[in-house]
Amino acid sequence: MSDKKNNYTTISFRGGGFQFKNNYWISPTVFIVLLLLWHFGSTLGFISNLVLPKPTEVLIAFHDLYVTGDLYLHVGASLKRLILGWTLGTIIGIIIGFAIGLFALVRAGLAPIVAAIFPIPKIALLPLFIIWFGIGELSKINLILFGTLFPTIIATYGAIDNVDRSLIRLGQSFNLSWFSITRKIVFTASLPAILSNMRITAAIAIILIVAAELIAAEKGIGAYIQMAGSLFAIDRLLAGIIILSCMGLIANWLIGLTERKLLKWRNL
Amino acid sequence: MELAVKNVSKTYGNLLVLNKINLKIDEGQIVCVIGPSGCGKSTLLRLIGGLENPDTGSIEARGIPPSDCLNPLTFIFQDFSLLPWRTVEKNISLVLEDHGLSTSNRNEIIRSVLRRTKLTEFSDRWPRELSGGMKQRVGIARALAVNPSVLLMDEPLSALDSQTSEILLVDLIELWEKQRFTSVYITHNLSEAIRIGHKIVVMSRRPGEIRETVNIDSEIMDREIRNIELEEHLWNLLRDEAMAAEWELENE
Numbered sequence A: 001m002s003d004k005k006n007n008y009t010t011i012s013f014r015g016g017g018f019q020f021k022n023n024y025w026i027s028p029t030v031f032i033v034l035l036l037l038w039h040f041g042s043t044l045g046f047i048s049n050l051v052l053p054k055p056t057e058v059l060i061a062f063h064d065l066y067v068t069g070d071l072y073l074h075v076g077a078s079l080k081r082l083i084l085g086w087t088l089g090t091i092i093g094i095i096i097g098f099a100i101g102l103f104a105l106v107r108a109g110l111a112p113i114v115a116a117i118f119p120i121p122k123i124a125l126l127p128l129f130i131i132w133f134g135i136g137e138l139s140k141i142n143l144i145l146f147g148t149l150f151p152t153i154i155a156t157y158g159a160i161d162n163v164d165r166s167l168i169r170l171g172q173s174f175n176l177s178w179f180s181i182t183r184k185i186v187f188t189a190s191l192p193a194i195l196s197n198m199r200i201t202a203a204i205a206i207i208l209i210v211a212a213e214l215i216a217a218e219k220g221i222g223a224y225i226q227m228a229g230s231l232f233a234i235d236r237l238l239a240g241i242i243i244l245s246c247m248g249l250i251a252n253w254l255i256g257l258t259e260r261k262l263l264k265w266r267n268l
Numbered sequence B: 001m002e003l004a005v006k007n008v009s010k011t012y013g014n015l016l017v018l019n020k021i022n023l024k025i026d027e028g029q030i031v032c033v034i035g036p037s038g039c040g041k042s043t044l045l046r047l048i049g050g051l052e053n054p055d056t057g058s059i060e061a062r063g064i065p066p067s068d069c070l071n072p073l074t075f076i077f078q079d080f081s082l083l084p085w086r087t088v089e090k091n092i093s094l095v096l097e098d099h100g101l102s103t104s105n106r107n108e109i110i111r112s113v114l115r116r117t118k119l120t121e122f123s124d125r126w127p128r129e130l131s132g133g134m135k136q137r138v139g140i141a142r143a144l145a146v147n148p149s150v151l152l153m154d155e156p157l158s159a160l161d162s163q164t165s166e167i168l169l170v171d172l173i174e175l176w177e178k179q180r181f182t183s184v185y186i187t188h189n190l191s192e193a194i195r196i197g198h199k200i201v202v203m204s205r206r207p208g209e210i211r212e213t214v215n216i217d218s219e220i221m222d223r224e225i226r227n228i229e230l231e232e233h234l235w236n237l238l239r240d241e242a243m244a245a246e247w248e249l250e251n252e
């Protein structure tokens, strides 16, 4: 590595990069800088108040929401629909997914139907659901249920198809019961995929609930945003959007927590 | 327990993998099966263990397993097949849970097999924390836990480095001395077969047939580390088959 034969030179390190250290302070800093830019942009007039109100105004909108009790009303209404629809959709989806994954007959019967319904944008079903279930809660809960059901079914039986066959062989070779193999091997092996699918369906559920509430609701974050929009109250509109972002973050955080608890065998 | 493979053939699709295999495995005997890659050794073992159905012929067992035997035909796998979401202890517990044993009884068995495989300190480890040798010890411990009549081993040491596999081979030999289990032991390592086998079955390339059976009469414990003469004889048997098999695989 050097001109002269007998001269040693240190080999330079080239294995760096492509790795992330935990820089806990970076993202809050970026956040605060953006907030400050926004604040000074608005107060100094670079950003028109018609386009974007000051951050403090958005804060005031939040405050109003809180004081009038509307926050509780709207968030509560949305959460109730979300939690009911998502939980039911997930549970039913996992059950059907398992049936498709484990029984050839069920797969032959249901998999094509699932494949046919899966790509329909579920929001297109809202008018139909309103006719079937009425304008109230039922149509919205069912919409979310439907929207989370199909991705969950597909993710679940996909996960089962991917379970290491040699582990199933192992169970059979020790004469474990069918139920034991299903519960202790197949279910646990597909859990990572099922949990990561939950992140996706949580996002889908939030999209659907907002869309449904924008179209037809008196309560709920979507309805609140819709009202704010029609009044050109951008501060309130932004407050609603921030609430949605928080809901998504909290859902993600909860799923992450569940993953760390249930999948502790995976990470170091 | 004593096993007899009678006239067994097996095809996958159009591929004839095993052709009219006849084999007898006596009580307390280790039968080593060697043969070129792809000749159907693993298939034969799966057939013996009831994980696969023969197209023709049958596999028969004679003798009643002892009453504390939970799983007469028990596998030890080449790739260990441990559940990554269970600790060492729980991996062993897995194969005991379906038998209605009391918890204390189960723990007693687990403690005993961990001691016999020198794993006592590792009972709480996750499989990902273990070296290959340790993983296979868990595989062996798990097999011993059900007190098998016949151990079916498919290249149990071939995923390990040579030092580790030597150590484990000695441990297996000691275990056999104590328990005198019956076993079918598949390997591609000739000297391993000569060390641990009472009988060595040489298979031809696919479609697998039995080419020759060699009996080794000396006590397993007394054997030399190597038996060059026998090794050479077996190698001569295998070489042409192995080369031809290699050629066929490459041209598939």
Ligand SMILES: Nc1ncnc2c1ncn2[C@@H]1O[C@H](COP(=O)(O)OP(=O)(O)OP(=O)(O)O)[C@@H](O)[C@H]1O
Residues within 6 Å of the ligand: B012, B017, B035, B036, B037, B038, B039, B040, B041, B042, B043, B044, B188, B206
């Ligand atoms: N489930 C299966 N379906 C189709 N073909 C199979 C199946 N299992 C094995 N085979 C084929 O049967 C042949 C024998 O396979 P087997 O695994 O028994 O060989 P082997 O002697 O154990 O080989 P190796 O020494 O590489 O382990 C191979 O050609 C393999 O591709």
Ligand SMILES: [Mg+2]
Residues within 6 Å of the ligand: B041, B042, B043, B154
């Ligand atoms: Mg094999």
